[in-house]
Amino acid sequence: MAAQEHTSKSGFETRAIHAGYDPDPTTGAVIPPIFATSTYKQDGVGGLRGGYEYSRSGNPTRTALEGNIAALEEGERGFAFASGLAAEDTLVRGLLAPGDHVVFPNDAYGGTFRLFDKVERLWGIDHTPVGHAPEDVRAAIRPGTTKMVWVETPTNPLLNIVDIEAVAAVAHEAGALLVVDNTFASPYLQQPLTLGADVVVHSTTKYCGGHSDVVGGAVVVRDLDLAERIAFHHNAMGAVAGPFDSWLTLRGLRTLALRMERHSENAERVVEFLTRHPAVSHVYYPGLPDHPGHEVAARQMRRFGGMVSFRVTGGEAQALAVCERAEVFTLGESLGGVESLIEHPGRMTHASVAGTELEVPSDLVRLSVGIETADDLIGDLDRALHGAAAPDSLTR
Incomplete structure (x- = not known):
């Protein structure tokens, strides 16, 4: 299922409808099928059809969603997860190591705080909650130890705003990645990667799905080396979006x-x-x-x-x-x-x-x-x- 090329020059609505999927070459179906399969017939040992071998590693319906949300965020590669918190956990443990430090918003979503405070801390990743101004972020950075700056904008639930471009400059000056939780804004209202962010994370349960009938998450990046690191942990940790959930989320994105x-x-x-x-x-x-x-x-x-x-x-x-x-x-x-x-x-x-x-x-x-x-x-x-x-x- 080869995806069409839709660059950032295409309008958002056009990308939302077409990016990530070409009409099926056999039937002409304009909507991606739900590939409810766990495994794929191989043409000889190691002879994969379209690169698919096992649906934890890749599924055509999930591939369509990942290509679509990457295009909407103007990124190079997207990853679809079973939930927003699964996306966050895979991202943190895939990119950080014990002893690393994260600068974290002081009014973040409660579930994200719980993840950092009760799960990632036990794994040896520390965090410091701070305000939203670039100077607050700079003051909280621990030289050589801070590897990630995490922001929400708008924040949940106090709707504070972070200057993504300014905070990206602070993070990169310290050699840290900037992760932006874009759930409240959605890709339609805001594209953090174009403002200097390294990673965008979503609870696609929310505006991306848009109909309160699916739970999911997503990560989008521009840097392909970073994408390879995330891809390894996406497969190795296994918290991937299923085909029906992927189909529902992709349906939602078309009307975002x-x-x-x-x-x-x-x-x-x-x-x-x-x-x-x-x-x-x-x-x-x-x-x-x-x-x-x-x-x-x-x-x-x-x-x-x-x-x-x-x-x-x-x-x-x-x-x-x-x-x-x-x-x-x-x-x-x-x-x-x-x-x-x-x-x-x-x-x-x-x-x-x-x-x-x-x-x-x-x-x-x-x-x-x-x-x-x-x-x-x-x-x-x-x-x-x-x-x-x-x-x-x-x-x-």
């Missing part, structure tokens, strides 16, 4: 541009409402002119995305009540699906950072704004903030 535009439009409407509401004390959204990272976000992102966080005036009890009263917004973890989700980070997605310097405010509510009718989303939040129930017409 359309969905991200609608997510962003709806989020902007929701933010406009929240900033005027008397029960809301603070709104976190990089599209707001007074957001401390607004200028950087405007420079390195196409739009500001579908994630919104806010704090309520009544403390934790009110935040929990808002989450429980919402009806159109579904109370649930994860993000990036077509449906809107609401959650309490302190009790849910970020419970693992409670009691640490990454602990999030107890009155914080996080929204993943979906693609429903914006007026319905705003009405639902208004009722939840006032303690009223949604009408039956919205909840049937």
Whole structure:
């Protein structure tokens, strides 16, 4: 299954539809088949057809996804994993060794913090949580020991912004790799490799898949030597995406541009409402002119995305009540699906950072704004903030 050549000169939407797969030469199928096979017939000992021998090492459906997401991130090679955390673990243990040090964001996703703090630390990899400014990163670097700088932008759940180009310069000056978790932005809104990052990581469960029906992860790089190191550990550690999961994620990527535009439009409407509401004390959204990272976000992102966080005036009890009263917004973890989700980070997605310097405010509510009718989303939040129930017409 030879992939078409689609360079960065092709438009994003064109790459999303065509990159990674040519129509099947036998049937003309325009969508990649789901190759539900574990092994492949060889034409003699060592005579592989298309390079495939065993589906942990390679599967045509996964190859199509990997080529597609690499093209969307303007990278040279992509790798599809069973989950975002599987991608992170393989990346860290594949590129680092015991005794190495990682500079790490001080408001990272709770699962990523747990991975570094409870798993990688036992393997001998240390980390230092720091702020997002380049000078904070520089101050935390340990000469000769820091081998990786890890950033999220926007961060989860406080939506801080990192200047990728500036932090890349700091990391490279120290001889360290810059890894950017691009999950919140997606490849449509931001392409970190073009700004100097060495590695991009995704939880493809989120915006890339986009329909809350698949769990997956991805890593994309530009440097082919680095790609070979990751490829070895991808196969050796084995946390690869299965063919059906790969197919679902690839299906999601084909509509990513359309969905991200609608997510962003709806989020902007929701933010406009929240900033005027008397029960809301603070709104976190990089599209707001007074957001401390607004200028950087405007420079390195196409739009500001579908994630919104806010704090309520009544403390934790009110935040929990808002989450429980919402009806159109579904109370649930994860993000990036077509449906809107609401959650309490302190009790849910970020419970693992409670009691640490990454602990999030107890009155914080996080929204993943979906693609429903914006007026319905705003009405639902208004009722939840006032303690009223949604009408039956919205909840049937």
